[in-house]
Amino acid sequence: MGRERNRVVVDASSRVPSGTGxxxxxxxxxxxxxxxxxxxxxxxxxxxxxPEIAETAKPGQFVNIRPPADRQFILRRPFSIYKVNRRGxxxxxxEVVFDVRGGGTAALASLRAHDMIDIVGPIGRPFAIxxxxxxxxxxxxxxxAVPLFYLAEELKGAGKRVDVLWGAQTASxxxxxxxxxxxxxxxxxxxxxxxEGVKGRVTDVMDDLLxxxxxxxxxxxxxxxxxxxxxxxxxxxxxPVQVAMEALMGCGYGICMTCVQPVWNKTRDxxxxxxxxxxxxxxxxxxxxxxxxxxxxSVRASPAGN
Amino acid sequence: MAKAPDLSIDLAGIRLRSPVVTASGCFAxxxxxxxxxxxxxxxxxxxxxxxxxxxxxKPTPRMAETPSGMLNAIGLQNYGVEHFLAVDLPxxxxxxxxxxxxxxxxxxxxxxxxxEMLRGAPGVVAVEVNISCPNLEDRNNxxxxxxxxxxxxxxxxRRALEVPLFAKLSPNVTSxxxxxxxxxxxGAQGLSLINTVMGMAxxxxxxxxxLAGVVGGLSGPAIRxxxxxxxxxxxxxxxxxxxIGMGGIMNSGDALEFILAGATAVAIGTANFIDPNSTTKxxxxxxxxMKDKGVNNLASIRGRVKVEx
Ligand SMILES: Cc1cc2nc3c(=O)[nH]c(=O)nc-3n(C[C@H](O)[C@H](O)[C@H](O)COP(=O)(O)OP(=O)(O)OC[C@H]3O[C@@H](n4cnc5c(N)ncnc54)[C@H](O)[C@@H]3O)c2cc1C
Ligand SMILES: Cc1cc2nc3c(=O)[nH]c(=O)nc-3n(C[C@H](O)[C@H](O)[C@H](O)COP(=O)(O)O)c2cc1C
Ligand code: FES
Numbered sequence: 001m002g003r004e005r006n007r008v009v010v011d012a013s014s015r016v017p018s019g020t021g022x023x024x025x026x027x028x029x030x031x032x033x034x035x036x037x038x039x040x041x042x043x044x045x046x047x048x049x050x051p052e053i054a055e056t057a058k059p060g061q062f063v064n065i066r067p068p069a070d071r072q073f074i075l076r077r078p079f080s081i082y083k084v085n086r087r088g089x090x091x092x093x094x095e096v097v098f099d100v101r102g103g104g105t106a107a108l109a110s111l112r113a114h115d116m117i118d119i120v121g122p123i124g125r126p127f128a129i130x131x132x133x134x135x136x137x138x139x140x141x142x143x144x145a146v147p148l149f150y151l152a153e154e155l156k157g158a159g160k161r162v163d164v165l166w167g168a169q170t171a172s173x174x175x176x177x178x179x180x181x182x183x184x185x186x187x188x189x190x191x192x193x194x195x196e197g198v199k200g201r202v203t204d205v206m207d208d209l210l211x212x213x214x215x216x217x218x219x220x221x222x223x224x225x226x227x228x229x230x231x232x233x234x235x236x237x238x239x240p241v242q243v244a245m246e247a248l249m250g251c252g253y254g255i256c257m258t259c260v261q262p263v264w265n266k267t268r269d270x271x272x273x274x275x276x277x278x279x280x281x282x283x284x285x286x287x288x289x290x291x292x293x294x295x296x297x298s299v300r301a302s303p304a305g306n
Numbered sequence: 307m308a309k310a311p312d313l314s315i316d317l318a319g320i321r322l323r324s325p326v327v328t329a330s331g332c333f334a335x336x337x338x339x340x341x342x343x344x345x346x347x348x349x350x351x352x353x354x355x356x357x358x359x360x361x362x363x364k365p366t367p368r369m370a371e372t373p374s375g376m377l378n379a380i381g382l383q384n385y386g387v388e389h390f391l392a393v394d395l396p397x398x399x400x401x402x403x404x405x406x407x408x409x410x411x412x413x414x415x416x417x418x419x420x421x422e423m424l425r426g427a428p429g430v431v432a433v434e435v436n437i438s439c440p441n442l443e444d445r446n447n448x449x450x451x452x453x454x455x456x457x458x459x460x461x462x463x464r465r466a467l468e469v470p471l472f473a474k475l476s477p478n479v480t481s482x483x484x485x486x487x488x489x490x491x492x493g494a495q496g497l498s499l500i501n502t503v504m505g506m507a508x509x510x511x512x513x514x515x516x517l518a519g520v521v522g523g524l525s526g527p528a529i530r531x532x533x534x535x536x537x538x539x540x541x542x543x544x545x546x547x548x549x550i551g552m553g554g555i556m557n558s559g560d561a562l563e564f565i566l567a568g569a570t571a572v573a574i575g576t577a578n579f580i581d582p583n584s585t586t587k588x589x590x591x592x593x594x595x596m597k598d599k600g601v602n603n604l605a606s607i608r609g610r611v612k613v614e615x
Binding site for chain 2: 026027028066072073074075076118120247248249250251252253254255256257258259260261262271272273278292293306
């Protein structure tokens with residue numbers, strides 16, 4: 001394995017410093033796959049040589065990857081940053097974990113070491129790490145646990161208490177429970193089929209866990225239904241909830257308005273459509289208008305057009 | 307040594323340093339994209355269509371990816387013309403890039419309001435009239451699908467504005483040239499084509515449309531042949547009218563197809579989502595082509611597709 005193979009090619013034309021926009025650190029680059037691994041479960045892990053992205057990426061941010069040689073589907077695919085290694089063997093790397101859902105992720109699963117991919121990142125508003133709250137509960141639904149690994153590392157680094165609660169359909173969909181046990185003061189797992197941990201959902205055990213851990217802030221990522229339920233439990237206990245949300249994304253850098261979430265304004269009298277890619281993906285759960293997905297008539301009445 | 311080819315173009319009397327502009331709604335107002343793109347290299351920024359008041363747009367899902375393209379039903383979410391004038395335009399002016407403002411509305415009155423607000427706006431070198439909007443006074447028929455409605459919007463905008471007007475045409479009609487004629491007879495100096503192709507996608511597992519807006523607009527390489535044909539037809543009908551051609555342009559080769567079909571300038575839309583630097587790459591590729599082929603200026607190859615007979 002020569003050094004040569006790990007050389008990073010940065011598309012210089014993409015790095016016009018302007019300092020004018022919202023996210024001066026986002027870049028586009030051709031990056032090399034350092035390694036590919038199928039995890040014990042149904043998930044794939046790619047380690048990508050991306051020093052500039054690794055340098056500035058924060059927990060909760062994501063990268064937008066162009067699947068290789070996939071001529072039928074042309075858009076990029078967004079993936080949360082799972083881990084960042086700033087002191088890699090030759091160069092700094094980032095890791096992403098995904099499950100195969102369709103053509104794009106299938107193409108990514110066929111990548112091997114030394115392949116090149118076109119990647120944009122780091123994108124989005126990261127998780128906020130509050131100064132005066134100490135006990136953090138991380139709630140991950142299935143593959144939604146991905147961004148919480150990097151978050152856990154940062155929280156531990158900041159001297160916080162971290163507890164984890166992973167839920168999934170079945171044991172093989174729980175993301176890396178071994179590491180989760182390592183960094184969680186408490187590590188609780190729920191599966192709907194009872195194949196590992198508590199049979200049921202994360203919300204079935206949350207009330208108890210919040211008491212036991214003295215939780216002061218909740219971080220959650222997973223399906224919308226779970227995020228809504230976790231937010232409501234947090235509100236009941238008066239604990240703030242930060243949710244990392246998914247959305248279909250056209251561009252992933254704020255220009256197309258495809259990815260919006262319905263969000264209450266500060267005075268809670270109006271719902272505004274806020275972009276997930278650059279204004280999220282992390283939101284204050286209490287600000288999401290959970291009842292207003294798709295069915296809100298006032299929103300639906302808006303005029304047609306692109 | 308041969309002189310470097312001249313990339314600049316004359317678009318309805320405006321001199322642009324490059325034939326490459328952005329497609330409305332596919333570049334916002336340029337701020338986010340400026341992290342990647344050297345705005346100085348592109349001809350003009352055509353901004354997202356703006357309306358009288360802020361529009362919230364449609365619920366999600368607003369997008370469905372389809373082979374070689376995407377369907378969107380954003381619903382023209384935008385902050386309104388006042389926000390454009392107060393925030394986006396001053397920023398664009400500071401960047402030193404010419405601006406083509408795109409306007410939209412649901413009634414002729416709404417178009418007039420936006421047009422009047424834009425009168426004399428600094429740096430706005432032209433206005434593109436997006437007539438692919440439902441007309442509330444005509445059972446939500448799109449203005450662009452009816453020659454009379456097209457004429458009334460264009461003539462109203464003409465009275466309000468002094469800068470050149472470009473009518474943005476929809477391909478979802480029997481004869482694009484007929485609508486083009488109505489726009490040109492009523493004050494349009496130029497034409498932008500094409501807007502998205504209407505389409506629909508259904509999730510067979512839920513039985514529901516994939517878009518909350520039910521139907522949407524198709525863009526990307528899937529529509530390129532349709533767009534090239536529209537430009538070709540309109541150019542043959544109106545060879546002296548400037549045309550901004552667009553629809554599925556991914557690279558300079560695609561852009562040159564439009565120019566040979568009759569486009570004066572080209573707009574890059576969906577390609578910006580995939581490669582944020584598409585505009586400048588197209589720009590550089592056109593320059594290469596001109597050097598290779600000994601083309602000194604693009605006007606000399608505009609519409610020069612070799613059609614026998
Ligand atoms: C901010 C963010 C972070 C994400 N992080 C991860 C991650 O860490 N690991 C992971 O496995 N997945 C993650 N996803 C979801 C991932 O992007 C989709 O699984 C992937 O795009 C599916 O592509 P496909 O071609 O395989 O599927 P297809 O179903 O063929 O895709 C068709 C279209 O739908 C879109 N799409 C499908 N499912 C989703 C989804 N759940 N969210 C957004 N778009 C979707 C695709 O981008 C594409 O445009 C994330 C999504 C977002 C928005
Ligand atoms: C997400 C999205 C938003 C768009 N918004 C607008 C708009 O606000 N006004 C407009 O005139 N056209 C709008 N369009 C149409 C484009 O400007 C362009 O005409 C069309 O997408 C075809 O070009 P393309 O294939 O290069 O994208 C939009 C297209 C997309 C994909
Ligand atoms: S995905 Fe385009 S604005 Fe967020």
